Amino acid sequence: MTLRDQRDDQADVYQPAEDSQLLAEAACDRLGNAEERLVLEVGTGSGYVAGRIADETAARVVASDLNPHAVRQARAEGVETVRADLVSPFADEAFDAVAFNPPYLPTDPENEWDDWMERALSGGEDGRAVIDPFLARVGRVLAPDGVVYLLVSSLTGVDEVVERAGDEGFSAVAVADDSFPFETLTVLELVR
Template sequence: MKLTEQRDVPTVYEPAEDSHLLAETAIERIDGGYALEVGVGSGYVASRIATETNATVVGSDISPEACARARAEGIETIRGDLTRPFRADSFDVVVFNPPYLPTPPDAEWDDPLEYALSGGPDGRRVVRPFVADVGRVLKPDGRSYLLVSSLTDIDAVAGLAADAGLTAREIAAERFPFERLVVLKITHKNS
């Protein structure tokens, strides 16, 4: 993983294999409408969606540095926590590459990238609240593309979706030496 450095302090997660997989998967399936990238970071995925599809794209991030970076890339960006700043039934598509690395509490660090990388002890600390609320902001026939890792327990993430009244299914994957990256398509159960 590469990091953007400003004054020798990394501040924004740079696109890596996971970002590329999410962008390619989303672009193949987006045909317009309103799209949100949660955790917009550098703006890479949102920029690709904006330039390679007919979608109107907005980003959100909890990090002011990430918001500034995405805005510099031409992405309208809201500073906020996950999907909370947005009204119900707002988006046709929501994409998210969450912090998914399982990180024991004694290995946590205190710098701006902790939110971008650390998924807590099971890798699902940020995935849980996202999956619990994403159905609220999706239009009835909307879908979310969520990138997760085998390190995060893909079946557990699908279980979180089911608990939230959503359906999750794997639509893309890529293998790496220590993990398998997967994009889950999450929809309302009735769609």
């Protein structure tokens, strides 16, 4: 891959920001010394969160993203990455933990663009267009004592996400949050 290809990939990939840092810190703190654990990061983007979990917890981390540019960038960062839609290709009960920083910004459908960065940011009209299907599917890939770390925004409706998680059999507790002028970001820990 040429330097130009790498720059082009980065332009189409969500790069680490405050939400990525908050999710990585919360997951690493909660997982602690995670030797012998298998962790999945869904929607890895640049691979930042997966890389931090692998470096700071000793867990084996697998990452996935639908965006081929993100898969290339994360692999270039040394992250074991699979191109996938949410958790679709993974085996039942395979993961001890799953982390996800989903597209969560509420977006008017008439103002959406058809590109990879829009897909990385837009959560549809209510901000939950990707979160809801994730919650419906993630339980299948979790080990019996598995845990999910899900980043949500106040713009998305934390209470609504907690309610939907409950509908899917999860109990939720907020384990980290950070406030900004326009939103509060929260990391939910989901367990069954």
